[in-house]
Amino acid sequence: MKLRTAMAAAALMLPLASLAAAKGPSKPPATEKKDVVDTYHGTEVKDPYQWLEATDDAKVKQWNDAQNAHTRAILDKLPGREPLRQRISELLGWKSPGYGALTEAGGTLFVIKFQPPRQQPYLAVLGSVEDPSKERVLLDPMVLDPKGHTTIDFFEPTLDGKKLAVSLSKNGTESGDVSVYDVATGKPLPNEVVPRVNGGTAGGGLAWNADGTGFFYTRYPRGEERPAADRDFFQQIYFHKLGTPTEQDTYALGKDFPRIAMSELETSPDGKYIAAMVANGDGGEFMLYLHGPDGKWTQVTKFADKVIRSRFGHDGALYLLSRQDAPRGKVLRLPLATPTLDKATVLVPEGxxxxxxxxxxxxxxxxxxxxxxxxxxxxxxxxxxxxxxxxxxxxxxxxxxxxxxxxxxxxxxxxxxxxxxxxxxxxxxxxxxxxxxxxxxPLDMSDVEVVRTEATSKDGTKVPLSILKKKGTKLDGKNPTLLTGYGGFNISISPGFNALAGLWLEQGGVYAVANLRGGSEFGEKWHAEGSLTKKQNVFDDFYACAKLLVDQKYTQPRKLAIQGGSNGGLLMGAVVTQHPEAYGAVVARVGLYDMLRSERTSNGQFNVTEYGSVKDPEQFKALLAYSPVHNVKDGAKYPSVLFTSGANDPRVDPFHSRKMVARMQAATSTKNPILLRADAETGHGAGTPLNARIEEEVDAYSFIFSQLGVKYLPPAKKVAAPKPQ
Missing domain, CATH: 2.40.128 (Lipocalin)
Structure with missing residues (x-):
């Protein structure tokens, strides 16, 4: 089962004007500029902070440390951080357990359980969904690594549920090795470790054969098979037979796959077939292969066929999700006896x-x-x-x-x-x-109402917006408001319970979530209109949502904070450079900000099918037009911004945050802080220990509260009714 993964207070928080009074350096450390010019299709682009891309360079490390010290000198001195930490710890450390990745095999139920104050979720076997007390812990990463830096990437049971393959990675790298466990004893099988099955770039997975004696898995290049620059690419599919050294694993499929291929594997209920759905990077193109009883792999669909999902039925058929002439999707039924796409019939037409x-x-x-x-x-x-x-x-x-x-x-x-x-x-x-x-x-949300509305984007497109507020909130333009969004990679932003949104609402704030183009909220057309050369639509959509919150008197610009991570971090960088006057504070987490140099990184190459490439003239123009670091303007009045990064991030290189911080610090004409929070022990977010997450949120929310000039009032303690005499 693949885990997908994906992210208060004090009696008084200082307003912005008080930040300069905090002890410590009031100005960020100086950043050297170097004369570097890159030329793309005849266009010269200056890149004075390109030297900050060299993560291992001693000067870069020194600069990074100095920025962290500057950030800590400001954030650590904000009054009320300890009460804020206490409240956030209460909310994120709420002891009621959470359950994810519920999986059934052979009549056995497996689940990933998150049980604070444990730093990492663990894998358990359930006796019953009605009595979790009968669970049996199968694998607890905290036993393997008491420091809490090891996490479960994914797990996959055999069809009979008697064995389980688990990928484990460390320090947020998402680079996972697979071990095999006996479900009855909870012990790992000896000498059954397959290295580098999962990666932070192309992910990974496996599918067991019918009798559980081996599995097909995603294999990255090992040793000197390829140059160092290629070892996070060229993912292929191999077969591992239990009881044999992994060096003897046999090649199955993938020598002709694209360099940026990413594969997901599934076994049919009877174990006779294996499906491999192969993605061409992150842009939404897929091809499907099928391994049958004859032991051969057959290509069923190509990228152009627009089949994006497959699942085995119990009736001798393979069900496919197609977007061919159906941008919102249709379901096809393909008999396994004749596994060619021309034999598929439409079971559910587009709706x-x-x-x-x-x-x-x-x-x-x-x-x-x-x-x-x-x-x-x-x-x-x-x-x-x-x-x-x-x-x-x-x-x-x-x-x-x-x-x-x-x-x-x-x-x-x-x-x-x-x-x-x-x-x-x-x-x-x-x-x-x-x-x-x-x-x-962990807190009472019964007096919160959810308003579903639509903002009108620049081109007239209606953009859904969910607004959370306490019942009776006055629309007088004075409410502190927090807006978030994502808009990319065909990912839909659906309703979810966020305890820290509850914290914000607890203080009388308004919390808003935008459903931007680039996601799949309305199918492939919605995604396509927010990708490649049309990426600017995403930023226009977000600005339209921010403007609606102001126009309808929920808030005003200086009371509006925005935050986003990863592709949502790029969103933050783009909208703050395009409309700096529209926001009072920004938290941009693990984001991409140099869109011209991004594809030089490992994961950036997987992103090319979503964002585009500088090698294409038209895509280059679009990238340069919104690339945050290239659109920072000298003398502009930027709001306060907190950038976060993780040193072990396999998805977004931390240099993006370094370059963006350096550029904005040099350019801004205000005294609003531009801060870098660079964590040396985390990655993109997956596998972050609970305590580390709490500390990041304390920094983020204390920053937002202080920049918006919001006083934090601890929630009133509920007093028990007196007992009758």
């Missing part, structure tokens, strides 16, 4: 909702549909007849479908105001029952 995926049960198909943010699950029989919807709340996220026997399923549901819980749906009577795998809320 109003965007199909994200599906789960084949015994005699029906459960289809997960996107509705511009919120999602739902539709049911059809194996002839495509509509059997209705699984009953779920209207503005919520539903997914994680798992067999509960026959046509019954377990599913996960979460909303902005209710934490995640697992439910069981009965096919016989259509009833939904909540299981005991449910997390309780």
């Amino acid at each position: 109003e909702a965007s199909i994200q995926g599906f789960f084949p049960a015994k005699t029906r198909l459960y289809i997960n549909e996107q509705l511009g943010g919120p999602s739902q699950v539709r049911i059809v029989d194996l002839k495509g007849k509509d059997l209705g919807l699984v009953p779920t709340p209207p503005v919520s996220s539903t997914g994680g479908l798992v067999s509960a026997g026959g046509d019954d399923v377990y599913f996960s549901n979460v909303s902005f105001v209710q934490p995640q819980a697992w439910y069981r749906f009965s096919a016989k009577d259509g009833q939904v029952t909540k299981t005991a795998l449910a997390r309780t809320a």
Whole structure:
């Protein structure tokens, strides 16, 4: 099961004017400029901070340390950090457990359990979804690494559920080695470690054979097989037989794959077939291969066929999600007896909702549909007849479908105001029952209302926006407001419970989530309009949402904070350079900011199919037009910005944050701080220990509170009613 992964207070927080009074350096360290000019298609581009790309250079390390010291001198002196840390620790360390990646194999249920104050989630075998106390811990990373720097990337059980393959990585690198565990004893099989199956670039996975004696897996180049620059690429598929040295593993597929191929593997319920869905980087192109009883691999679809998902049914068929002439998706049924695309028939035609995926049960198909943010699950029989919807709340996220026997399923549901819980749906009577795998809320959200509205973007496109506020909040333009978004990689931003959003609302703030183009909220057309040369639409969409919050008197620019991470960090960099007057504070986490040099990095090359390449003249023009570091303007009045990075980040090189901070510090004409928080022991976010996450959030929220001039008031303690005499 692949884990996908994906991110208060004091009695008084100092307003911006008070920051200069904090002890420590009031100015950031000076950054040397060097005369470097790159030429692209006849256009000269100055790059005075290119030297900051050399992570291992002593001068870069010295600069990085000096920036961290400057940041700490400001953030650590803000009054009220300890009460803030206490509240954030209460919320993120809430002891009610969370459950994810529920998986069934051979009648056994496996789950990833997050149980604060443990630093990392662990893998458990469930005795019952109704009595979690009967669980058995199968693998606890904290036992392997008491410091909390080892995490589970993914796990995959055999069809009979008797053995389990687990990928483990350290320090946020996402570079995972696979070990095999005996489920009955909880002990690893001796000498069964396969190195570098998972990576932070192309990910990874595996699929067991029918009898659990071996598995196909994603293999990265080893040793000197390829030059160092190629060792995070050229992912291929190999087969490992248990009991044999991994050096004897046999090649299966992939020598002709693109350099930036990324593969996902699945075994059919009877173990006779293996499917390999191969992505061409991050842009949404896929091709499908099938390994059958004859022991041969057959290519079923090509990139141009626009088949993006596959799942094995229980009826001798392979079900496919296609976007060929159907940007919102259609479901095809392909008999395994004749596995060529021309034999596929349309089971579910394109509809109003965007199909994200599906789960084949015994005699029906459960289809997960996107509705511009919120999602739902539709049911059809194996002839495509509509059997209705699984009953779920209207503005919520539903997914994680798992067999509960026959046509019954377990599913996960979460909303902005209710934490995640697992439910069981009965096919016989259509009833939904909540299981005991449910997390309780660390704070009361009963007085929070969710407003679903639409902003109008620059080109007239309607952009969904979810606004959370306490009931009775006055729309007087004075509310501190926090807006976030993502907009990329076909990723839909669905409702989710965020305890720190609750903290913000607790203080009378307004919290808003934008569903921007670039995601898949409305299918492939919505994604395509926010990628490659149309990426600027994403930034226009976000600005439109910010403007709506001001125009409708939720807030005003100096009271509006924005935050985002990864591709959402790029979003922050772009919108703050394009509209610096629109925001009061920005938190940009692990983002990309130099879009001309990004593809020189390992993961940046996987991003080319999403963002474009400087090698293409038109794509270069589009990249240069919004690349944050190239659009910082000397003398501009920038708001306060906190940039974060992780030294072990395999997805976004930390040099992006270094260059952006240096450029903005030199350019801004205000005294608003431009800060770098560079963590030496974390990566992109996956595998970050609980305590490290708490410290990052303390920094982020104390920064936001201080910049917006918000006083933090600790929540009132509930007083128990007196007992009757």
